[in-house]
Amino acid sequence: xxxxxxxxxxxxxxxxxxxxxxxxxxxxxxxxxxxxxxxxxxxxxxxxxxxxxxxxxxxxxxxxxxxxxxxxxxxxxxxxxxxxxxxxxxxxxxxxxxxxxxxxxxxxxxxxxxxxxxxxxxxxxxxxxxxxxxxxxxxxxxxxxxxx
Amino acid sequence: xxxxxxxxxxxxxxxxxxxxxxxxxxxxxxxxxxxxxxxxxxxxxxxxxxxxxxxxxxxxxxxxxxxxxxxxxxxxxxxxxxxxxxxxxxxxxxxxxxxxxxxxxxxxxxxxxxxxxxxxxxxxxxxxxxxxxxxxxxxxxxxxxxxxxxxxxxxxxxxxxxxxxxxxxxxxxxxxxxxxxxxxxxxxxxxxxxxxxxxxxxxxxxxxxxxxxxxxxxxxxxxxxxxxxxxxxxxxxxxxxxxxxxxxxxxxxxxxxxxxxxxxxxxxxxxxxxxxxxxxxxxxxxxxxxxxxxxxxxxxxxxxxxxxxxxxxxxxxxxxxxxxxxxxxxxxxxxxxxxxxxxxxxxxxxxxxxxxxxxxxxxxxxxxxxxxxxxxxxxxxxxxxxxxxxxxxxxxxxxxxxxxxxxxxxxxxxxxxxxxxxxxxxxxxxxxxxxxxxxxxxxxxxxxxxxxxxxxxxxxxxxxxxxxxxxxxxxxxxxxxxxxxxxxxxxxxxxxxxxxxxxxxxxxxxxxxxxxxxxxxxxxxxxxxxxxxxxxxxxxxxxxxxxxxxxxxxxxxxxxxxxxxxxxxxxxxxxxxxxxxxxxxxxxxxxxxxxxxxxxxxxxxxxxxxxxxxxxxxxxxxxxxxxxxxxxxxxxxxxxxxxx
Numbered sequence: 029x030x031x032x033x034x035x036x037x038x039x040x041x042x043x044x045x046x047x048x049x050x051x052x053x054x055x056x057x058x059x060x061x062x063x064x065x066x067x068x069x070x071x072x073x074x075x076x077x078x079x080x081x082x083x084x085x086x087x088x089x090x091x092x093x094x095x096x097x098x099x100x101x102x103x104x105x106x107x108x109x110x111x112x113x114x115x116x117x118x119x120x121x122x123x124x125x126x127x128x129x130x131x132x133x134x135x136x137x138x139x140x141x142x143x144x145x146x147x148x149x150x151x152x153x154x155x156x157x158x159x160x161x162x163x164x165x166x167x168x169x170x171x172x173x174x175x176x
Numbered sequence: 177x178x179x180x181x182x183x184x185x186x187x188x189x190x191x192x193x194x195x196x197x198x199x200x201x202x203x204x205x206x207x208x209x210x211x212x213x214x215x216x217x218x219x220x221x222x223x224x225x226x227x228x229x230x231x232x233x234x235x236x237x238x239x240x241x242x243x244x245x246x247x248x249x250x251x252x253x254x255x256x257x258x259x260x261x262x263x264x265x266x267x268x269x270x271x272x273x274x275x276x277x278x279x280x281x282x283x284x285x286x287x288x289x290x291x292x293x294x295x296x297x298x299x300x301x302x303x304x305x306x307x308x309x310x311x312x313x314x315x316x317x318x319x320x321x322x323x324x325x326x327x328x329x330x331x332x333x334x335x336x337x338x339x340x341x342x343x344x345x346x347x348x349x350x351x352x353x354x355x356x357x358x359x360x361x362x363x364x365x366x367x368x369x370x371x372x373x374x375x376x377x378x379x380x381x382x383x384x385x386x387x388x389x390x391x392x393x394x395x396x397x398x399x400x401x402x403x404x405x406x407x408x409x410x411x412x413x414x415x416x417x418x419x420x421x422x423x424x425x426x427x428x429x430x431x432x433x434x435x436x437x438x439x440x441x442x443x444x445x446x447x448x449x450x451x452x453x454x455x456x457x458x459x460x461x462x463x464x465x466x467x468x469x470x471x472x473x474x475x476x477x478x479x480x481x482x483x484x485x486x487x488x489x490x491x492x493x494x495x496x497x498x499x500x501x502x503x504x505x506x507x508x509x510x511x512x513x514x515x516x517x518x519x520x521x522x523x524x525x526x527x528x529x530x531x532x533x534x535x536x537x538x539x540x541x542x543x544x545x546x547x548x549x550x551x552x553x554x555x556x557x558x559x560x561x562x563x564x565x566x567x568x569x570x571x572x573x574x575x576x577x578x579x580x581x582x583x584x585x586x587x588x589x590x591x592x593x594x595x596x597x598x599x600x601x602x603x604x605x606x607x608x609x610x611x612x613x614x615x616x617x618x619x620x621x622x623x624x625x626x627x628x629x630x631x632x633x634x635x636x637x638x639x640x641x642x643x644x645x646x647x648x649x650x651x652x653x654x655x656x657x658x659x660x661x662x663x664x665x666x667x668x669x670x671x672x673x674x675x676x677x678x679x680x681x682x683x684x685x686x687x688x689x690x691x692x693x694x695x696x697x698x699x700x701x702x703x704x705x706x707x708x709x710x711x712x713x714x715x716x717x718x719x720x721x722x723x724x725x726x727x728x729x730x731x732x733x734x735x736x737x738x739x740x741x742x743x744x745x746x747x748x749x750x751x752x753x754x755x756x757x758x759x760x761x762x763x764x765x766x767x768x769x770x771x772x773x774x775x776x777x778x779x780x781x782x783x784x785x786x787x788x789x790x791x792x793x794x795x796x797x798x799x800x801x802x803x804x805x806x807x808x809x810x811x812x813x814x815x816x817x818x819x820x
Contacts, residue, residue: 059304060197063303070208089452092462093453130229130230135229135233138233151428159208165428
């Protein structure tokens with residue numbers, strides 16, 4: 029009899045353990061499902077950002093070429109490239125003359141000019157649906173130095 | 177029970193991970209990166225990437241490398257060195273401790289670190305969707321009591337109960353599961369962004385003991401980047417006579433390009449650095465930076481830096497009173513250890529392959545998460561789920577293996593797919609259950625077969641046979657086939673579908689690899705045959721349905737092509753290209769008829785010759801190459817055509 033009671037107790041404990049494990053597994057799964065649902069868009073955005081970042085580096089070079097060569101055909105091709113990016117939801121970070129914002133800009137230097145304003149955009153920055161593909165690299169005004 | 181996160185609180189970067197479903201997972205930041213730069217602007221409350229971006233603009237108020245001050249007094253030599261290096265002010269705080277002076281206010285290293293930990297906490301909460309209140313934080317093995325205490329306080333300020341402080345090399349070993357082995361001596365080589373550490377640990381019964389540590393607190397991946405930048409600038413100056421380092425904009429571009437090249441050369445042996453319009457020549461013409469950098473050249477550039485790491489390694493072994501051959505396992509930590517030359521050097525010195533499969537930027541955080549999982553009781557609680565070691569599938573038309581359940585699927589699982597018949601009025605189908613990785617049915621192991629009969633007569637492709645695979649948690653596979661029209665069903669139960677010995681699985685995988693090339697050819701052959709067969713049947717159908725709308729000579733041409741395809745398919749020895757060629761010819765003829773039938777429909781005239789030929793010519797023009805190849809077969813067919 030005593031051994032039966034012991035068995036019973038052991039089994040009851042095992043049942044409780046298993047129930048706990050099952051609940052945990054179901055909860056983990058449930059959470060995972062919710063997160064996947066919530067992050068699906070974010071993930072597809074991230075995947076897009078990765079590839080857009082590479083394309084944008086090429087656009088930089090094309091724009092530099094455009095600036096130097098002043099070729100009409102090249103300009104057309106560049107603006108087509110830009111139009112495609114825009115249609116995918118890519119927006120340029122407004123930098124010149126704006127107040128420096130570390131969320132979308134990366135300060136690479138200080139120059140003469142009004143304090144905290146972007147004086148000289150060094151490299152354009154881009155956003156995809158509000159997420160930074162890459163920040164705008166900018167030089168920021170250091171303000172007039174007071175002589176004490 | 178809430179999760180315990182693992183945090184690698186680094187000098188340059190920090191990283192957070194957590195155990196999920198028994199596996200460690202790195203938690204991405206709100207910015208979508210796996211690492212948090214250990215940079216804080218306490219006045220505007222900026223942390224991580226955002227703080228780093230405004231560092232140049234705001235050098236006095238931006239705190240970085242705070243770990244160098246952690247729990248140290250102001251007269252500590254390390255603090256003196258840091259003072260020379262950083263751009264913010266370091267002053268004496270309470271009890272002679274070093275603190276950062278920002279905007280007239282003193283911030284202890286604990287407070288600054290707490291900002292980073294707070295971000296780690298809130299990113300983890302956003303990711304997990306639940307409150308996080310406990311953490312395991314890592315520190316260098318050489319941290320003394322005061323430094324460990326300070327790290328713990330930082331956690332508490334951030335609202336985290338620090339369940340344990342563990343050593344970084346211990347965490348790295350945990351990430352590789354080295355604690356499960358018995359009595360081993362482990363060397364951990366950690367080359368991060370700004371510091372180098374080497375440690376020797378002894379593991380016995382899950383207990384880690386640090387035997388010795390050494391390192392160079394001012395040597396890291398950033399120094400490697402600098403060497404590349406110098407080289408690029410020098411080369412450009414030699415060629416063009418212009419110093420790019422004086423041009424801030426150009427320098428920024430070289431900096432990015434140098435880091436990119438360094439990363440690429442870890443996997444490639446050569447990379448190209450292309451920066452068009454980098455600057456202007458003296459004549460005002462644009463100049464481009466374009467150069468090749470080989471892995472060998474990179475290794476030459478940074479050779480001195482790499483050799484510098486070996487001195488602390490030797491010292492460390494000396495302190496531990498052991499030789500290189502006494503080390504059982506070597507673990508690589510830090511992004512710079514991705515460099516093949518470093519891996520080779522470490523391998524050569526210790527005489528064994530280092531552990532490097534876990535991302536070296538994340539390995540410490542992952543180990544901390546594993547420790548967190550153990551503390552939360554989660555790791556021992558994992559329900560071990562079985563996986564199917566090999567792919568399960570059925571045989572389909574042409575002896576092709578069609579997979580239903582891919583290998584490494586976690587069981588229990590089930591999958592179903594609709595199949596059909598291969599010929600008209602077929603009354604039964606045979607289901608051949610296959611296990612293995614080879615694309616052709618015969619090369620796989622047949623687990624069993626059965627027949628589903630009584631399918632009502634119908635043209636091929638019309639009946640719907642649902643084949644369902646179901647593996648329960650005991651590895652028992654149930655396969656059923658059901659005719660959707662009659663609901664007639666047949667099934668088979670196969671025991672031990674997932675239970676193969678490891679050797680069997682390895683053997684089958686090896687076979688698959690060995691035969692990959694020839695299997696591909698066979699599969700392509702079968703596909704080509706199936707396609708040609710399907711095309712032939714569709715051509716016959718078109719002729720039948722088209723009736724007298726198809727001109728007699730067209731009909732004859734198509735019939736001739738069908739015959740050719742049939743002949744080729746009936747041969748045993750035939751090349752894939754031959755089948756494709758015949759099928760192509762047939763397809764072209766068929767398209768002409770199709771076009772003609774449409775033209776006939778649109779025009780009032782009964783099937784005028786002119787439009788038909790125009791369509792045909794257009795078609796043949798587009799597929800000129802194929803036509804050339806098929807010249808011999810085509811010449812006969814073209815005789816009847818009007819050529820413009």
